[in-house]
Amino acid sequence: MPVPIVPTLDPMGQPLDLSLSVLRSVSPIHIEYLRNMGVRASLSVSIMHRGRLWGLMACHDYQPKYLDFERRTAAELFGRMFSLTLESRKQRIREMQEQRARTAHDKLMRTIATHGRPFDKIGHIIGDLRQMVDCDGVGVYIDGEIHIEGVTPTAGELREIVRFLNRAAASRIYATHELGVVFEPGREMVDRAAGLLAIPISRSPRDYLVFFRRELVRSVVWAGKPEKSTTFGPNGARLSPRKSFEAWRETVAGQSAMWTELDLQAAELVRVSLLEIVLQITDAAERERRTTQERQELLIAELNHRVRNILGLIRGLVSQSRRGHDPEVFAEELNARIDALARAHDQITRDDWKPASLSGLIEAEAAVYVGESLRRITLEGPNALLHPKAFSTMALVFHELMTNAAKYGALADDRGRIAVSWSTDETGDLAIEWRETGGPSVQPTMRRGFGTTIIERTVPSELRGTAEFHLDITGVVARYLIPSEYVTVVSMASRRAVPRLTSVPTRVLEGHCLLVEDNAIIALDAEEIMQELGAASVEQVASVEEAFATIARRRPRFALLDFNLGPETSLPIAERLHEAGIPFVFATGYGEQLKLPEALTAVPIVSKPFTKASLLAGITLRTQAEPSKGG
Numbered sequence: 001m002p003v004p005i006v007p008t009l010d011p012m013g014q015p016l017d018l019s020l021s022v023l024r025s026v027s028p029i030h031i032e033y034l035r036n037m038g039v040r041a042s043l044s045v046s047i048m049h050r051g052r053l054w055g056l057m058a059c060h061d062y063q064p065k066y067l068d069f070e071r072r073t074a075a076e077l078f079g080r081m082f083s084l085t086l087e088s089r090k091q092r093i094r095e096m097q098e099q100r101a102r103t104a105h106d107k108l109m110r111t112i113a114t115h116g117r118p119f120d121k122i123g124h125i126i127g128d129l130r131q132m133v134d135c136d137g138v139g140v141y142i143d144g145e146i147h148i149e150g151v152t153p154t155a156g157e158l159r160e161i162v163r164f165l166n167r168a169a170a171s172r173i174y175a176t177h178e179l180g181v182v183f184e185p186g187r188e189m190v191d192r193a194a195g196l197l198a199i200p201i202s203r204s205p206r207d208y209l210v211f212f213r214r215e216l217v218r219s220v221v222w223a224g225k226p227e228k229s230t231t232f233g234p235n236g237a238r239l240s241p242r243k244s245f246e247a248w249r250e251t252v253a254g255q256s257a258m259w260t261e262l263d264l265q266a267a268e269l270v271r272v273s274l275l276e277i278v279l280q281i282t283d284a285a286e287r288e289r290r291t292t293q294e295r296q297e298l299l300i301a302e303l304n305h306r307v308r309n310i311l312g313l314i315r316g317l318v319s320q321s322r323r324g325h326d327p328e329v330f331a332e333e334l335n336a337r338i339d340a341l342a343r344a345h346d347q348i349t350r351d352d353w354k355p356a357s358l359s360g361l362i363e364a365e366a367a368v369y370v371g372e373s374l375r376r377i378t379l380e381g382p383n384a385l386l387h388p389k390a391f392s393t394m395a396l397v398f399h400e401l402m403t404n405a406a407k408y409g410a411l412a413d414d415r416g417r418i419a420v421s422w423s424t425d426e427t428g429d430l431a432i433e434w435r436e437t438g439g440p441s442v443q444p445t446m447r448r449g450f451g452t453t454i455i456e457r458t459v460p461s462e463l464r465g466t467a468e469f470h471l472d473i474t475g476v477v478a479r480y481l482i483p484s485e486y487v488t489v490v491s492m493a494s495r496r497a498v499p500r501l502t503s504v505p506t507r508v509l510e511g512h513c514l515l516v517e518d519n520a521i522i523a524l525d526a527e528e529i530m531q532e533l534g535a536a537s538v539e540q541v542a543s544v545e546e547a548f549a550t551i552a553r554r555r556p557r558f559a560l561l562d563f564n565l566g567p568e569t570s571l572p573i574a575e576r577l578h579e580a581g582i583p584f585v586f587a588t589g590y591g592e593q594l595k596l597p598e599a600l601t602a603v604p605i606v607s608k609p610f611t612k613a614s615l616l617a618g619i620t621l622r623t624q625a626e627p628s629k630g631g
Contacts, residue, residue: 003025005018019046034060037060038062039060039061039062040061040062040063040064040065041060041061041063041064041065041067042058042059042060042061043058043059043067043072043075044056044057044058044059045057045059045075045076045078045079045082046079047079047082047083047086048079048080048083049083049086049087049090050087054083054086057079057082059075093262094262094265097262097265097266098262098265098266098269100131100132101132101133101265101266101269101270102269103131104128104129104131104132105132105269105270105273107128107131126138126140126147126149127149129209129270130149130150130211132266132269132270132273133197133211133263133266133267133270134263135150135197135211135212135213136150136151136152136192136212136213136214137149137150137151137152137192137193137211137212138150138152138209138210138211138212139152139153139158139208139209139210139212140207140208140209140210141158141159141162141207141208141210142201142202142207143207146158146159150212151192151212151214152192152193152212153189153192153193153212157185157189157193158210160185161183161186161193161196161198161210162206162208162210164183165198165200165206165208165210166206168182169198169200169206169208171200171206172200173197173198173199173200173264173267173268173271174196174197174198175195175196175197175198175259175263175264175267176195176196176259177194177195177213177255177256177257177258177259178194178195178254178255178256179193179194179195179196179256180194180254181254187254190214190215190253190254191214191215192212192214193212193213193214194213194214194215194216194254194255194256195212195213195255195256195257195259196210196211196212196213197210197211197259197263197264197267198210198211199211199267199270199271199274200271201271201274201275201278202278209270209274211267213256213257214256215253215254215255215256216255216256216257217251217252217253335611336399336403338609339609339611339613354385355385355386355387355388355391355488356385356386356388356391357383357384357385357386358381358384358385358386358394358422358430358432359379359381359383359384361386361391361394361395361398362377362379362398362420363379365395365398365399365402366402376410376411376416376417376418377411377417377418377420378417378418378419378420379420379421380419380420380421380422381420381421381422381423382422382423382424382489382490383489383490384422384424384430384487384488384489384490385487385488385489385490386482386486386487387485387486387487387488389462389463389486390463390482390486390487393458393459393462393463394459394480394482396454396458397454397455397458397459397480398434400451400452400454400455401434401455401476401478403451404451404455404476405418405436405439405476408440409436409439409440409442409475409476410436410437410438410439410475410476411439412439412440413439413440415438415439416436416437416438416439416440416475417436417437417438417439418434418435418436419433419435419437420432420433420434420435421433421435424484424487424489427484428484428487428489429465429481429482429483429484429487430481430482430484430486430487430489431479431480431481431482432479432480432481432482433477433478433479433480434476434477434478434479435475435476435477436474436475436476436477437474437475438474438475439475441473442471442472442473442474442475442476452469455467455469455478456469459480459481459482463482463483463486464483465480465481465482465483466479466480466481467479467480467481468480507533507534508533508534508616508619508620509530509533509534509535509557509558509619510534510535510536510557511535511536511537511556511557511558512535512536512537512538512539512554512555512556512557513530513535513537513538513539513556513557513558513559513560514538514539514541514547514550514551514556514558514559514560514584515527515530515538515539515540515541515559515560516540516541516542516547516559516560516561516562516565516570516573517540517542517560517562517587518542518543518562518565518566519562522562522608522609523540523542526560526587526610526615527540529610529611529612529615530560530615532612533612533615533616533619535558539554539556542565543565543566543568544565544568544570544572544573547570547573547576548572548573548576551573551576551577551580551582555580555582556582557582558582558583558584558619558622559573559577559582559583559584560584560585560587560606560615561573561574561577561584561585561586561587562586562587562588563586563587563588563590563594564588564589570586571596571597571600574586574600574603575597575599575600578599578600583619583622584603584622585603585604585605585606585615585618585619585622586603586604586605586606587605587606587607587608587610587615588605588606588607588608589607589608603622604617604618604619604621604622605618606618
């Protein structure tokens, strides 16, 4: 009679391990099974893998047979050797799969490094993902977007699967080889997705990487039908053991190949890889955010610094220019100096605050003086570019030199000439010479005003260079040395005369004009300039709605539009004027960098602060190109 084993469980709560129990009993139903089969002797050898029963070698004999200790030990040794061989083979397979997964992982990381954000260009890496897990197809669901490759469900079916995973997966790797059992619609997808392995790659609502396997119809051969018939005897229900060794074959459908432990390990490696990528992206985004914030703070600080410097410079110009002058002369000189700074600023900002041309600076200052005298100015030297700080400084210097030449020097009559030359020395410093000849007699006792102070002191003070200013008998001679840190030489330029502007009438406007400007002070100045240019009346408005009402009430002959009007722009007004054939120009602080619709690209842009001369040039260009009819 069988004797119960006490205790039935080990200290860990698991069934007692009887592997080394030689005298253990055999199940009565197993004895009956062997008798039904005619077996009189039996030997079983267990095949173990990682401490668990992996398989069994069963030996039967139809005659009673005694096995001595030596044979039993040999059989046990054979079983152990078989188990070791099995473990070694499985380990080799595992290492091969792990190596394949690592190779795919490394390739994936290189691809990410090449193409940047992985989820923006998922098509570049989806093929690499397939190599990491043995599958028939793979689908990626990210932020509502779907990317699939291989044999997979449709996009709509994948969305249904994702909703199922959000309920069932709970932020963990989810695997099933029989999707139709746990997900009813999956029964219709067995040709594409009988099994799946899902990896969550984000927080809720979750995004997923899903590997699919098709249905694998296979035949399973059993040593008899697995289901045993049940009979009832004196002791109640019992299973009736089979009575022959006849094989029983079962066809299994609706399932994919099983996801093995190695598949799950590869999936975990994929999850870790994607997590690493996500963390890298997050870190990169955070670094970029911090860099952008620091750059923005630096730009704001630089802007504040420049604004304070400009305000200080303007205050200095105002206080110095007013000394010893009547109001009209003071206003004229102050406006001219501010205009010189504005022209220099336009040239700098046109190239995004990169070094700007010295010759272009001189030409811009000379072009202010419309007349034959401009043909008497020649420039000679290499193509030197001045950095923004030096450019603004020299703009004031050349403005004062040009103004003095026009009032008292070489340009005051029709005989004088000006030669401006420059060159670099062995250290890269830029030497500039301004020489006037042939003009009126120079008066050495001439009063030395603020303009002379600018000519002599700004370069040494602001650029740490040198300045010389002489009133020779033949004319004014000024020499400057600009340190190399403010100079870039590109190529040589030939001697040339400054081009003369074509003469234009000073009164180019007539009739009623429209001014769209939301700054009251700028509007007053612009209105005065437009009236000086010939406008009979100027109506100023500050918004698109007011402009539309004004145009509907009275058609203007010309319009000056400030591009930025607080929260809106003047583009709708420009389009209305363009359709009506009314000429107009834009005024803006953005200069030529302003982006306009294609239909308006020919419209002149006048940079703020604009002057009578710059507005005149813009109006002339526009009215000559597009004459209008109006009131």
